[in-house]
Amino acid sequence: MNLPRFFPDPATVMPHFQPILSMDTQTIYAYEVLGRYSGPHGVRSLGPFFHDPSVSMDEHIFIDRIIRQKAIASLVNAPENTRLFLNLKPNWIYNYRARPDQLPTLRFLREHNVDPSRITVEITEDAFLDDIEELARVTRTYREAGCQIAIDDVGSGFVNFDRIAYIKPNILKLDLELVKKCGRESFFREILFSFAVMAEKIGAFLLFEGIETKEEVQIALSLGARYLQGYFFSPPQATMQNPNAFRSGLNHEIQQFVDHALWQQHADQRDAEEMRDNLLACLPRLGEGERITLDACDVLIDPFLKQLPRTVIRVFLCDERGYQWSSNFTRQNGQWEKNGSFIGRNWAWRPYFLNNIVKATYQEAGKLSAVYTDAHTGEKMRTYIYPIPENLFLCLDLTIES
Structure with missing residues (x-):
């Protein structure tokens, strides 16, 4: 028996906000906007709805636009430096390749008089089989309007390096599963390090999402994360939080990372000097x-x-x-x-x-x-x-x- 397909009542749909923390300021840098709806059993995630293949793309877009518009409207009364990350699938963006000036997100920003620099358009690593150059051209419209660009779930499945090359993101979001596997297998740490090197070379910043433990915080810091996000700090909330809410805890984590890194540097120097002394003691001397x-x-x-x-x-x-x-x-x-x-x-x-x-x-x-x-x-x-x-x-x- 087929279960009835779930479609939320648009009136019950709302955005929730998960903080993204900045390592340089130890404050909330931005919020990722996530979809929720209010039902008979309380507030629930819209994740299952957006991942349901039986729901058409038009229906997905319809609900997502409601969430986006409400989220952008919330910026009107928020502090001026409050930023949002908005998730958009490549196929949704590609649909506007012939009319990029009509992109709904940019229209919502104009309607609410919100500066586009407060928005990061987060492009997911979903399957995309159309013209990547056209997708990049439409994405460039967001950039030229003042938005930042992030690529989400980098490292999930096979990495689309061509998408990264064409889109030229400001931020790379690392797949949370790789972060978790780092704690179990060192090979995954090496893979993540390769993304850190790539981000530095292309002038992008790393955002590690899905952080749930102190160990994962330390892994992310060791790999050059500028931004952190996850339940270790806060789940998505219906309202935005005090920008300094996590400063004390984050300072503690950064200090632990620095202490360990300095200890490692000193240990490496001692090892190098010990090796030098051993060699000098046993290397034959050349005559004049x-x-x-x-x-x-x-x-x-x-x-x-x-x-x-x-x-x-x-x-x-x-x-x-x-x-x-x-x-x-x-x-x-x-x-x-x-x-x-x-x-x-x-x-x-x-x-x-x-x-x-x-x-x-x-x-x-x-x-x-x-x-x-x-x-x-x-x-x-x-x-x-x-x-x-x-x-x-x-x-x-x-x-x-x-």
Whole structure:
């Protein structure tokens, strides 16, 4: 038996507001507008209605416009810096490709005399099979009117990088499921970090939604989140809240993040200095006028291998352009094995390599790379690069002990 399709009474539809917190001011930056309706069992979410495939797009749009208009009207009596995030599906926007000047949201803003800069148009990561360039052109109308643009649920399913490239969002909203998985599997943290790097490169800010725990707050901060949103702070409310309502708690979380980050930086510096001291103690000294030749590289490395910490699992010698001069010396079952097939390979393509080479050269000190995952073994690694004469660099790959 088919259940009757649910369609809310338009008179009962209303917006609710979930705060989005800014890390730089520790205040409420904006509110995401979410649909609710008042029924016999109290106020309920309109989420099931908007995700019901049996409801037509026109019906979805009809109810959503009521919510949008009421939300925009609420800005009239709100403080001047109050901002809203309004969810719009790509297909809804695309319908106005031939008449972007008639976009309902912009019309509502004009009717209520609300500055468009107080609105962020949030485009969901729904399936979209039409012309992405046309969608971007219509989206540009919002931007030119003064609105900001966000892409929602980045990282859910397969990421539409073409949509990000064409739309050029101001804000990327990270899918809450990836945030939650970060606490269980480090691989997801690496995926989120790639979005943080991308956001920095394209001049966008990261917003992490769905934050429910202190751990997720710390994960988001470690990945460069400028904005946070979730039930850890507040569920959606019928009214807007005091902008400073979460300042104290957020300050505490930021301080915890800073304390841990500074501790990690100091620990990294100590590790780098300890590695330098170990190398200086066991590296052979070159005589006056003596030069390192390609043939002598393995002879240079071999004598001090047994003196290296057990976390060092690979040693090799490169020049400043990334070309390997020595064999690979790899620790296998406690013994060092030599593989000459790596001589002549180039590692300049590795993200950390050239940056650390330059730092090691100018500072005349060893540099420890950031943690990365070895593509061959799947292990967490760091590489220590130490400058030696003849513009050569001793490279030590270290495992990260759990």
